[in-house]
Amino acid sequence: MSSQMQFSHTATGRVEVGSVNKVLRNTYALLAMTLLFSGLTASLAVVLNMPPLGLLLTLGGYFGLLFLTHKTQNSAAGLLSVFALTGFMGLTLGPLLSAYWAGAPTVVIKAAVTTAVVFVGLSAYAVFSKRDFSFLRSFLVVGIIVGFVLGLTAFFMESSALSLAVSAMFVLLMSGLILYETNNIIKGGETNYIMATVSLFVAIFNLFTSLLHLLGASGDSE
Known part of the structure; x- marks a missing residue:
């Protein structure tokens, strides 16, 4: 009886680990x-x-497009939706890249390299550290809402100082989101790879644009 129960528990554990690894891959x-x-x-x-x-x-x-992706996340249409969303975000990034590339191409390269290093480093830490980052959820939700409102305020007030502060804030928030979402997949909290992809993509996108803004501003001040 006990060996049968142990076998069942082990098999279930393997299934769960296999499911998590599949979502991660x-x-x-x-x-x-x-x-x-x-x-x-x-x-x-x-x-x-x-x-x-x-x-x-x-x-x-x-x-x-985010709403559409959320609604279609459990169907084949979800894949089309996520490509539509990320493709659209790429289009919105184009004019910003043109502006920076014309004036300071090294800023774009530095922002891209830094984003890649931060993402790989934080993802590896979340996977191998075995720490639980679920406590970040409430902080991230509140922080992103506050950051979004402050970002709009900076836009309408044309305040460069506030805009830089928001960019710095989003570097921290998006770093936390990478840790949280990767941890959420590993712990089995996120089982839909489409929505996990969207969360990580948005984190990378905002991390890159925020670093671009900060590095560009520091270059201007030199």
Whole structure:
């Protein structure tokens, strides 16, 4: 009886570990593809010299496609939705890249390299440290809402100081989001690789743009 119960427990543990590893593999595979696709749409926007889409169109497109991805996350249409979302975000990034590349191309390279190093480092730490980062959830939710409101305030007030402060704030928040979401997958809290991909993609995107802003500002001040 006891050996049978032990076998059942072990088998269940293997299934759970296998499921978690599958979600993690699928998430990283889809994340790599969406990053590549977003890079292609951003490059297209640069080549076509696209102007900024404007705040309303950018926010409307982002939240609309995010809502669509959430609604279709458990179907094949979810894959199309996530590529539509990340591709759109790449288009919105294009004009920003054009502006920085024309004036300070090294800033773009530094921001990209730093983003990659931070993402890989934090992901590895979340996977191998065995620590539980679920306590970050409430902090991240509140912090992102506050940061979003402050970002809009800085935009309408045209305050460069507040804008830089928001960028610094988002570097910390997005770093925390990478830790939290990776940990959430490992602990079995996130079982949908499409939504896990979206969370990590948004974290990488905002981390990159925030670093771009901060590095660009530091370059201007030199």
